[in-house]
Amino acid sequence: MKTYLLYITLIITAYxxxxxxxxxxxxxxxxxxxxxxxxxNIQSMQATFTQEKFMSVLSKKITSKGSFYFKKENLVRxxxxxPFKYIIVLSGAKxxxxxxxxxSEYDMSSNKSFKQINDMMIQLVQGNVLNSTQYKITYFDVxxxxxxxxxxxxxxxxxxxxxxxxxxxxxxYDVVSFKMIEVNADxxxxxxxxxxxxxxxxxxxxxxK
Amino acid sequence: xxxxxxxLIFTILLFSSLKAQQKIPxxxxxxxxxxxxxxxxxxxxxxxxGIMAIKKIDQEHRIVFTTETGTTLFDFSVKGNxxxxxxxxxxxxxxxxxxxxxxxxxxxxxxxxxxxxxxxxYLESAEHKQIxxxxxxxxxxxxxxxxxxxxxxxxxxKVKTLFYTIRSNTITSEMDIRITHHTIPVTIDLMGFVxxx
Numbered sequence: 001m002k003t004y005l006l007y008i009t010l011i012i013t014a015y016x017x018x019x020x021x022x023x024x025x026x027x028x029x030x031x032x033x034x035x036x037x038x039x040x041n042i043q044s045m046q047a048t049f050t051q052e053k054f055m056s057v058l059s060k061k062i063t064s065k066g067s068f069y070f071k072k073e074n075l076v077r078x079x080x081x082x083p084f085k086y087i088i089v090l091s092g093a094k095x096x097x098x099x100x101x102x103x104s105e106y107d108m109s110s111n112k113s114f115k116q117i118n119d120m121m122i123q124l125v126q127g128n129v130l131n132s133t134q135y136k137i138t139y140f141d142v143x144x145x146x147x148x149x150x151x152x153x154x155x156x157x158x159x160x161x162x163x164x165x166x167x168x169x170x171x172x173y174d175v176v177s178f179k180m181i182e183v184n185a186d187x188x189x190x191x192x193x194x195x196x197x198x199x200x201x202x203x204x205x206x207x208x209k
Numbered sequence: 210x211x212x213x214x215x216x217l218i219f220t221i222l223l224f225s226s227l228k229a230q231q232k233i234p235x236x237x238x239x240x241x242x243x244x245x246x247x248x249x250x251x252x253x254x255x256x257x258x259g260i261m262a263i264k265k266i267d268q269e270h271r272i273v274f275t276t277e278t279g280t281t282l283f284d285f286s287v288k289g290n291x292x293x294x295x296x297x298x299x300x301x302x303x304x305x306x307x308x309x310x311x312x313x314x315x316x317x318x319x320x321x322x323x324x325x326x327x328x329x330x331y332l333e334s335a336e337h338k339q340i341x342x343x344x345x346x347x348x349x350x351x352x353x354x355x356x357x358x359x360x361x362x363x364x365x366x367k368v369k370t371l372f373y374t375i376r377s378n379t380i381t382s383e384m385d386i387r388i389t390h391h392t393i394p395v396t397i398d399l400m401g402f403v404x405x406x
Contacts, residue, residue, distance in 0.1 A: 057271050057284065058243050058264050064277075078277065084247035084401045088258070088277060097258055099247065099400060106256045113300050114257075117278040159299055160280050180279040184296070188279025 021141045028139035031146050031173075032130050038173040039127025044201045045070040047192040049078075055186050068192065070125050075206040076118070089206050090118050096208040103208045113160060117180075124166060124175060135164070145170055159183070237263050237270060237318055246386075246399035248274060252306040253394055257282055261399060263318060270318045271295075283307075287315045309395055313388050317371075367391045 023031060051064040064084075069077040076090040089096040095106045095114070108115040123129035130137060134157060135150035148166040152158040165179040177191040237244055241264070248261035259276035270287040284295040292315035294307075301307050359371040374385040388397040 051279075053260070053275055053279065055262065055273055055275065055281070057273055058262055060243060062243075062245060062260060062262065062275075064260075080277070083245065084260075086247060086258075095256075097249070099249070104249070104251075104256070113280055113298060114276065114278055117280065121278075156299065182279075182281060184281070186281060188275075190279075 019143055020147070023139040023141055023146075027141075031139055031168075034173045035146075035148075035168055036127040036130060039125065039175075041198070042070075042125060042127075043072050043198050045125060045195065045197050046199060046201060047195040049193070050191045052189045052191075053186075054189075056184065069201050069205050070122075071201050071203075071206065072126070074122050076122065077205050087208060089208050091206050098208045113156070116154075116157060120164070124178065129166070142167070145176060146173075237265055240265055240267065247401050249396075249398040249400075250274075250310060251394070251396045252310060253303070255300070255303070255306060257300075272314050272318060283310075285311055285315060287318050290319070292319075306395070309390075309393070310397065313369075313395075313397055317386070317388070 045068070047068045049066060049068045051066075053062045053064070054060075055062070063082075064080055065082040066078060066080040069075075069079070074090070074092055076088075078088045080086050080088075085099070087096075087098040089098075090108070093108045095108055097104045097106070108118070120129060120132075123132060129135075129150070130148065132150075134154040135152055138149045138151075140147040140149060146168045148168065150164040150166065152161055152163075160182065161180055162183050162185070163181050165181070166175060167177045167179075168174065169176050174195065174197075175192065177189060179187055179189045181187045244263040246261045248257075248259060250257040257274070257276060259274060259278075259282065261272065261274045264271050264273075268288060272283075272285040272287065274282040274284075276282055280298060281296060283297045283301055286293045286295055292311060294311065297307060301310075357373045359373075361368045361370070369388060369390045372385075372387040372389070374387075385401065386397075386399040388395075390396070
């Protein structure tokens with residue numbers, strides 16, 4: 001029995017090793033340059049997204065869906081349609097949240113973690129996150145995609161996340177998904193679909209009334 | 210004539226009383242079901258929004274709030290009369306705010322641990338007894354169709370109000386709950402209650 005378990009462990013380890021390879025410094029630099037160049041060309045972006053939140057205590061995933069909009073420099077709109085309808089607009093230091101009852105407006109400083117994560121997301125879309133000194137950054141080749149793993153160095157981020165994994169398309173170098181893994185191994189996975197870049201996104205998308 | 214009037218008044222009172230008793234369902238009771246809300250917390254100068262999930266596991270309830278940016282804001286356990294903190298994010302570590310939100314949410318879950326809650330007679334409910342033990346009183350009112358409120362009063366001053374807006378009559382229905390404090394700037398909004406197995 002022990003021998004079987006050993007074989008199974010070896011097979012899984014070998015499979016994982018094959019599935020996820022750390023890039024050499026030279027390859028990592030090349031991938032970083034390509035991702036940064038691609039991201040810097042993004043003036044606007046529109047996509048649909050699926051967000052999966054896994055919480056071990058619930059032993060199930062909560063899946064949310066909606067649309068994502070970004071406009072340079074720092075305008076972001078998350079429009080959730082399932083399971084609850086609400087919209088979050090981030091505009092500079094302001095956050096607006098609209099549910100079916102009202103629009104609420106807050107200063108981002110009223111939720112510092114929110115600000116920190118939002119900054120990370122904007123840096124991600126703009127490609128600056130790869131130059132961040134707040135993380136230890138490692139590049140991986142993961143079957144058909146590049147995965148950039150960010151391990152927080154910053155004390156506050158470290159208290160929230162064990163790592164953040166960014167997945168990029170191997171041919172276009174666009175961000176495909178990202179996974180934020182909390183210290184207790186709970187995670188949030190956001191996948192982008194139907195991406196459209198550098199299209200006209202009306203300014204009204206970033207003002208809630 | 211007098212007899213008829215008395216019967217009519219009695220019938221109206223009975224029906225309005227039954228309506229109040231029937232329409233507020235017994236929440237958070239099913240083992241292993243997950244109850245989720247879109248949640249907004251406003252406390253002093255802090256604001257948090259995301260999804261709050263409540264799960265009953267045997268005799269324990271877990272209350273977990275996750276922000277839309279993917280971080281767990283807090284994780285509470287409610288067992289018997291004990292409410293404990295399993296995890297809290299640093300942004301929530303203002304002790305006054307944390308204790309107040311913890312108490313409100315644990316009270317909310319505990320209120321429906323027993324079927325004595327709204328289903329029978331609110332004045333005999335565990336929630337009402339708990340409120341009375343803190344030298345406060347409470348009353349249950351029908352605000353309008355499908356909106357119910359519980360007002361908690363101390364020394365004839367309103368302390369907090371719980372509003373229940375029911376969107377249909379089944380246990381798995383969508384429901385909004387709002388807890389508003391009147392003496393301190395704290396509001397908890399739980400919207401679009403959904404129960405899943």
